[in-house]
């Protein structure tokens with residue numbers, strides 16, 4: 535049966551209330567088959583400390599079977615981009631949140647290692663993988679993921695194993711944006727098309743900001759309902775066989 539892979543981005547103490555709300559939205563459709571993309575220190579202002587109430591929440595989610603992915607370290611793009619294309623992508627596609635687009639290999643590796651250690655310390659098990667903020671990976675980030683032998687990573691169009699060097703799945707991820715009315719409209723239209731795509735693995739990625747738009751929440755709900763009719767909620771780890 536075809537798979538449905540659901541994820542919540544930007545899991546951070548800063549967005550604790552929104553994350554709870556998104557979990558309530560997902561659970562009736564996918565149960566605990568949910569991937570949480572965890573940001574260790576969102577914008578350098580929301581550190582997750584081992585032993586804190588939020589860290590204990592993460593632990594309980596991991597114990598229930600939710601997958602924890604490392605999702606950047608600070609989430610904010612502080613790098614200077616050398617290539618014009620990268621600068622434009624960083625500016626227009628991400629509102630400055632493409633943290634791993636401009637990082638060099640060493641800096642990217644250090645952040646990934648630190649983040650993976652934190653997740654393991656909190657959850658008592660290794661992170662399921664790494665997903666760059668805004669799904670944007672520079673060359674340094676791609677090299678660092680191989681250096682760190684990360685098991686799973688994903689971008690807009692595929693899931694791959696940096697450690698195994700294999701592409702595991704090819705399909706667009708359905709995601710929503712409410713930053714401007716035009717973006718909201720285009721993401722609603724895209725979701726309406728993509729949720730019926732006959733791909734093997736359908737991915738749905740939702741964000742804390744989605745909670746603030748009722749239209750967008752309705753679209754997520756419809757997408758989950760339509761997708762779950764013909765798909766089985768699955769864990770990312772299944773793709774590793």
Ligand SMILES: [Zn+2]
Pocket residue numbers: 543544605609667668
């Ligand atoms: Zn994010």
